Amino acid sequence: VRKFTDDNSAWADFLISKAALILASIILFAALFHLIAGFEELEKQEQLDFLARDFKTAVDKAGAGNFQGASQGASYCFNEKEVFRALQFDDVKICVSGEYVCLKAESNGRNFSAVRPFAFRILPFEDSLLKEKLRTRFGTDGSEEAPIKANYSEIEAFLQVLGTEEAVLDPEEKISLKKEFVYVKDEKGVSTFGCILIYQ
Amino acid sequence: MKRGFLLLAVFSFISNSISNSISNLLESAKKSVKTNFILMFRDEIGVLEPQADLLSLALGVIGFVVLAALMSQVYLGYEDRSFALENYDSASLLAETLAGAPALKAESSNMLSASALDRLSGHEGIKEREQLFAAFSGNYLFLVEIRTGDERWKWRIEPNNVDSGSFKEGREKLAASVPVVIELNPAESVPGTLTVVLYKTGWN
Numbered sequence: 001v002r003k004f005t006d007d008n009s010a011w012a013d014f015l016i017s018k019a020a021l022i023l024a025s026i027i028l029f030a031a032l033f034h035l036i037a038g039f040e041e042l043e044k045q046e047q048l049d050f051l052a053r054d055f056k057t058a059v060d061k062a063g064a065g066n067f068q069g070a071s072q073g074a075s076y077c078f079n080e081k082e083v084f085r086a087l088q089f090d091d092v093k094i095c096v097s098g099e100y101v102c103l104k105a106e107s108n109g110r111n112f113s114a115v116r117p118f119a120f121r122i123l124p125f126e127d128s129l130l131k132e133k134l135r136t137r138f139g140t141d142g143s144e145e146a147p148i149k150a151n152y153s154e155i156e157a158f159l160q161v162l163g164t165e166e167a168v169l170d171p172e173e174k175i176s177l178k179k180e181f182v183y184v185k186d187e188k189g190v191s192t193f194g195c196i197l198i199y200q
Numbered sequence: 201m202k203r204g205f206l207l208l209a210v211f212s213f214i215s216n217s218i219s220n221s222i223s224n225l226l227e228s229a230k231k232s233v234k235t236n237f238i239l240m241f242r243d244e245i246g247v248l249e250p251q252a253d254l255l256s257l258a259l260g261v262i263g264f265v266v267l268a269a270l271m272s273q274v275y276l277g278y279e280d281r282s283f284a285l286e287n288y289d290s291a292s293l294l295a296e297t298l299a300g301a302p303a304l305k306a307e308s309s310n311m312l313s314a315s316a317l318d319r320l321s322g323h324e325g326i327k328e329r330e331q332l333f334a335a336f337s338g339n340y341l342f343l344v345e346i347r348t349g350d351e352r353w354k355w356r357i358e359p360n361n362v363d364s365g366s367f368k369e370g371r372e373k374l375a376a377s378v379p380v381v382i383e384l385n386p387a388e389s390v391p392g393t394l395t396v397v398l399y400k401t402g403w404n
Contacts (some may be wrong), residue, residue, distance in 0.1 A: 117339035193334035
């Protein structure tokens with residue numbers, strides 16, 4: 001013990017300070033790498049967000065404009081977008097409902113998703129199915145020749161229920177965006193409102 | 201005359217001694233600085249040497265923390281403004297669409313009708329409001345404000361099925377306006393604006 005206490009070469013100081021230094025360096029580098037990995041995840045999320053926003057804007061643009069008249073059509077294809085082709089995911093699932101568009105993907109065991117709501121009334125199926133469902137519920141298909149005789153609130157509630165089911169879209173194929181008008185007849189006359197149909 | 205010579209001699213003696221002492225002082229200061237510099241470079245005692253790596257690591261950690269703090273600040277700033285950045289286009293699209301709504305227009309012209317606006321913003325316009333907002337999904341919580349350019353007339357149209365507290369003043373919101381022409385009566389039309397005020401909800 002005496003020999004140990006009389007030793008002035010400070011080898012213990014040296015070893016402890018170097019060990020602390022190595023430990024601190026490891027922690028610092030781990031934090032740096034974690035930050036960089038976080039940026040990669042953020043970029044992936046940003047890509048999905050961009051695509052969801054772009055699709056939402058395309059749908060909203062299809063819904064904007066006239067309140068009555070002939071039905072209008074537009075189309076959208078995810079595969080035509082450069083951002084979609086540059087995505088760092090193996091598989092992207094695209095779901096659409098009457099309320100929102102949702103893009104889901106997985107990378108390195110982590111799930112990513114981007115959801116954007118639509119501004120206009122959306123239904124995730126084609127016009128023939130809409131007419132059939134309206135005919136089943138209200139007796140007429142809501143066309144200009146055969147307007148629906150019901151309250152707006154009743155029709156809106158029915159369409160809202162119809163829109164709750166999610167439709168899965170194929171990103172390789174074109175998606176049709178069609179604005180269809182539903183005609184409603186009341187004591188004041190015939191009025192109309194538009195719905196955007198999203199289907200493949 | 202003798203006294204004058206004596207004074208001159210005393211004065212010259214004093215000035216000479218002052219200038220000598222100043223130059224000596226400067227010389228010694230110069231020498232000491234020079235010696236200190238030389239000493240600093242030749243000093244092998246190593247006061248800071250064993251802790252130099254610790255100091256550099258501390259500087260590295262401080263730099264990293266500052267960088268992380270700056271980046272989080274930038275991200276938080278973007279998050280704060282993301283509602284306005286993301287939804288302005290939607291608000292603008294809604295305003296453009298609503299400016300063309302037949303329910304707001306006069307029958308005879310393509311202008312907004314003051315009487316239609318009176319009806320839509322009043323209690324009796326429940327059915328008209330229902331028809332006007334039927335084309336929009338309930339995801340976006342918005343109201344429509346129409347005002348004349350001189351601020352004399354102002355109408356506020358809110359959807360029917362919305363809680364009264366939804367349009368509180370403190371809530372985060374954004375607005376987009378389009379210019380319109382309002383027909384006050386068949387003889388008078390004035391310019392104005394149609395504004396869509398979009399409120400933040402759980403969706404956006």
